[in-house]
Amino acid sequence: MGGTSTKDGVLLEVRDLEMSIFADGGNRIVRAVNGLSFTLRRGRTMGIIGESGSGKSMTSLSILRLLPRGARILGGQVLFDGRDLVSLAERDLRRMRGRHIAMILQDPMVSLDPLYRVGDQVAEPLRTHQGMGGDALRARVIELLGAVGIPAPESRFNQYPHQMSGGMLQRIVGAAAISCGPELLIADEPTTALDPTVQAQYLDLLEELQQRTGLALIVITHDLGVAARLCDDVIVMYAGRAAEKAPVRTLFERPAHPYTQALLSTLPGRRAPDDIKVDAHKRLPTIEGQPPDLAALPPGCPFAPRCPRADAKCRTEMPPEVSLATDHSAACWYPTT
Amino acid sequence: MVSFFLHRLRLALITIFGVTLLVFIAARLSGDVVYTLVDASAGQEEIDKMRRQLDLDKPVWLQYISYVGHVARGDFGRSIRYQRPVVEVIAERIQKTVQLGLAAFAVAVSLGISLGILAARTRGSLIDRAARTLAVLAQSMPHFWIGIMAILIFAVILRWLPTSGSGTWQHLVMPALTLATFPMAAIMRITRSSMLETLDAEYVKFLRVKGLAERLIVWKHALRNALIPVVALSGIQLGNLLGGAVIVETVFSWPGLGNLMVESIVSRDYPVIQSGVLMIAVFLITLNFLVDLVFGVIDPRIRYN
Structure with missing residues (x-):
């Protein structure tokens, strides 16, 4: 990316973002995000907290422009490293997803395709964005699996999602998300679906990843404890x-x-x-x-x-x-x- | 895997046993074959003689045991009507039905799946609505009516295709397409709904988050997941094709197994009816087993232990 910004510079700037969902053939307009603005610096962690339906998840999906059916961004800008994602061509935006901006979805149990080996699913972004393949790709994936704390990564590579626990799957999802070294990671309710004992470990992992790679985090949560633990700044x-x-x-x-x-x-x-x-x-x-x-x-x-x-x-x-x-x-x- | 196979084999044998018993009784309930073989003027003596010749003078349960014993040794008996071994009579008809059934199935699966994907990807569009309307029509019209209309239009009025019979590929077109309508519509509808459901799944969202190309998401991930129910339904539809074949073969005078079964029921040719139904039962059981194996190939969550 640009390289003009300093390390402490602004990575993401959301300006007056407005997103609505047009339901019932446009008769019902759900105003999910109404003029939201915020700034996120490199390497920092922003928490977005609120009740269900407050627009937290819709905000994160709007940043990546992965909108649900019938949803449209009606106004505002999402400046990522100076480029407006709202007006970016779909093709260019796809190159950003997974490469510069990654995301972890709420439920790791349903975030992976049940029919493919987890190793292959972690490999996909590397294949797509960095053109990796063969032994190098496999080695890199195993390295990533190790980095997110998966024991015996060589043998885990060949397993299918149904053979793993929720905590393990969340780590796999994390490995896929950080595989291309993104500058921004959005974690949507990263611990909600996990057991309390696994939650703490996962938060440790997120912190550790952030310290090691310097990525900026947006943590969407309704859990004030998670926000207090991870975030530098919070939006309610x-x-x-x-x-x-x-x-x-x-x-x-x-x-x-x-x-x-x-x-x-x-x-x-x-x-x-x-x-x-x-x-x-x-x-x-x-x-x-x-x-x-x-x-x-x-x-x-x-x-x-x-x-x-x-x-x-x-x-x-x-x-x-x-x-x-x-x-x-x-x-x-x-x-x- | 071996124990799974043995388990299925045991179930299959029980099913086959039940089928033989049911058909044996049902065939005899349909009427007495002897009266179709002797003259209307024949006396009681002649009738009794014919009955003895066919071994039909013994009690029904003894006839059944004798039949099962013969089948177990691979002897399916002789056709009363054709005076030839049943195996021969069925063998020459079955290849015609296989030909018709496979042609119809190939059309149904290829058109059904592609139209289903097309409809799902263009959800709500004119194409989607047209495909769905077509499916409802295809599923509501009975085979015999479609067949007769096809003969009227393409054979009688347009003179593009022969009305009936078999021999050339032209003879195959109408019966195969007629037979394909119902399963095609069923496969199209389930492909569409299954594809829509898959495209809305969280893991598809995560694939998008990873920045994968849409074609990879649709063809590599969504389609494979969406095909699981399609495979199940296709297996059932291939079985149903045999039922449809009875009607379609009759409408188009296609000399297949369905046609033979109808003839045999009319002439009360017990050995042919019994063996024909047995054959169909074995085919369906094998088919179900194969469908389960295909599941195992598509879906790693299924392991037969």
């Missing part, structure tokens, strides 16, 4: 928008957006600020109310119906992103400062 998404962006420590210590505050207070052992309504009588606290229907978004702040601080202004006018400190902003009329 709500209804396809960034409710709050902050360095991870700031977010946990001084959350500014009422939604972030409510979300954090659902963590066992944390208390909500006095005005944040959380149903704490349940054994596990929950945020009252429902996330909005993305096909019928209210005119104002999407969190207003559930927000204790909301007033008439919140319900009619969309709050702008307010900068609270360096790298810390919240889309709220009344952020906690």
Whole structure:
């Protein structure tokens, strides 16, 4: 790639990204991502957190432009190393996928083709993007399998996905993702499908890979623990928008957006600020109310119906992103400062 | 693998035993062959004599045991109608049915799979809708009607093809295409839906994430996965072709096994009916076994132990 950026330079810049899904022949428009912007530097880790349906996964799929049926990017830019992926020709974009930008999907059990050996599936990007083949390719794949912590990689090469555990498969998927040395790795709920004991090991692996290769990570998760553990910066998404962006420590210590505050207070052992309504009588606290229907978004702040601080202004006018400190902003009329 | 084979063999023998018993009884329930062989004016004595000649004077269970004993030794008896060994009579007809069946099957599989893929890849388009409409039509029209219409149009009106009989490739065209309609439609529909399902699978998404070329994704990965149910259905359809062949061979006077079976039932030629059905049963059982072996080749998750 370009080579003009410095090591600490900006790798990915998402500007005002808008993506909608046109369902029922266009009668129902689900506004999955609504004007999202963020910047990711080389070698850093960005967490995107939020509830299901908040647009986290749709954001990551939009970056790679692997959209579900009926989905369209309606506006904005995704600048990767200075090139806009939104307007890139499909052919050129395919050369980016797997080579410069890799991704790990949620469920490793269904991420691999059941009919082909795992070694061959790890080899595919190398074959496609680097034209490797023969013994060199095989050796490289075995090296990769070893690098992601798979014991006896030579014999694992010839196994089929159904012969492996979920944790093993997630490592295989990881090996396939990093095979071409991408600058960016997007991990969509990387540990959700794994057993708790395997989860920690996998997070270790992601960190280790990042330290060794210097790749930048986007971690999509609804698990605040994963975010706290891995991320440098966090975006809290709500209804396809960034409710709050902050360095991870700031977010946990001084959350500014009422939604972030409510979300954090659902963590066992944390208390909500006095005005944040959380149903704490349940054994596990929950945020009252429902996330909005993305096909019928209210005119104002999407969190207003559930927000204790909301007033008439919140319900009619969309709050702008307010900068609270360096790298810390919240889309709220009344952020906690 | 060996134990799997032995297990299947045991099941096959039980099935074959059941088939022989059923057909033996059903053939006799269809009427008395003796009356088709003697004159209407024949007296009781003549009728009894004929019955003795054919060994039909003994109790049915004894006849059955004798029949099974002969079959076990490879003796399928003589055709009452043709006065020749059953094996000979069936052998000369069966190659005609194999010819017809294979031609029809080849058409059904090649057209069915390619149309199915085409429809899936152009989902919702005019091509997709046309292919699906065609499939519904092909599956709703009975063979005899398609056959008669084909004869009317291509033989009687256009005079492109012979009406019936066999001998040249022109004779094969209409019966084979008629027989192919139903399985082709069935294979096309399952290929389409299976392909659509596969193309939406997570592992296909991951292949795209890896940046593979679309043609590799479709032809190497999606198609192979999509073919698993297609193989299962094709096996069933190849078996069903035999049923269809009975009708198609009759419509086109194609001198095959189906035609022979109809003739034999009409003339109550018990030995031919029994051996013909036995033959078909063995064929279907073998076919099912082969389909299972094909699964093992396509799908590494299937191992027969």
